[in-house]
Amino acid sequence: MGHRMTQPLAVLQLDNLTLGYDRHPAVHHLSCSIAPGALVAVVGPNGAGKSTLFKALTGELAPLQGSFRMHTAPGGIAYLPQQSELDRSFPVSVFDMVSMGLWREIGPFRGLSRSQAERVRAALAAVGLSGFETRQIGTLSGGQLQRARFARMMLQDASLLLLDEPFNAIDARTIEDLIALVLDWHAEGRTILAVLHDLELVRRHFPECLLLARESLGFGPTTDVLTPERLATARRLASEFDEAAAVCHRPEAEAA
């Protein structure tokens, strides 16, 4: 990328960041520096604090302690939350949902120009949804809806992308197509953080990894971070937490 020289050393710098709810820490003392163009998997057991970290990065949750700094190029940050039923219940066509990715440049209440409509169609084609333009999103399969969410994200043209479990309950063929898009975005110089549970997929495609288990158990090259020892520590910390949760009757203990 031509403007690389003017980019800061880190897109994202976490400095002793502690996050939580009602003053109870969910994830402690995170420090790391993520370089422009990094492709990072965020890995850890249920309840490790992965989604909490993303909520903080998008400004939804204020740090309890420590801080983070973000230096994003124009286009800013795009966030793909975990899929939820809410997405589907919204009465909107696939075309209109995907065109919301252009909201930054269009603003509210204005129609699409011919070239913007063309970009929406191109994004739909890129995710394999040509012909679905007028379908209501509630009629899509889970995999098709995730393709539409990726198309919307593509139009946002962000420099930092946060993907929370983007391949959850998605079939192998769709994962393959969506991973190819993620790798294209990486090749374009964007910085990508993705919460993932499939460690084989992480090892295959993600050069760097942040392993969380309510604290950081490592950040760096995936082969160095995802060692059997560290994964065993992550599992142990997660099960210790579950026992603690059972004692104080917190709802997640029942769900586990």
Ligand SMILES: Nc1ncnc2c1ncn2[C@@H]1O[C@H](COP(=O)(O)OP(=O)(O)OP(=O)(O)O)[C@@H](O)[C@H]1O
């Ligand atoms: N709104 C909330 N209020 C109180 N506690 C919360 C809230 N959201 C999450 N937590 C708690 O914070 C901890 C971290 O949750 P988080 O959702 O970040 O984990 P995660 O690593 O994303 O897990 P998973 O893999 O299950 O999605 C958990 O103990 C969770 O119960």
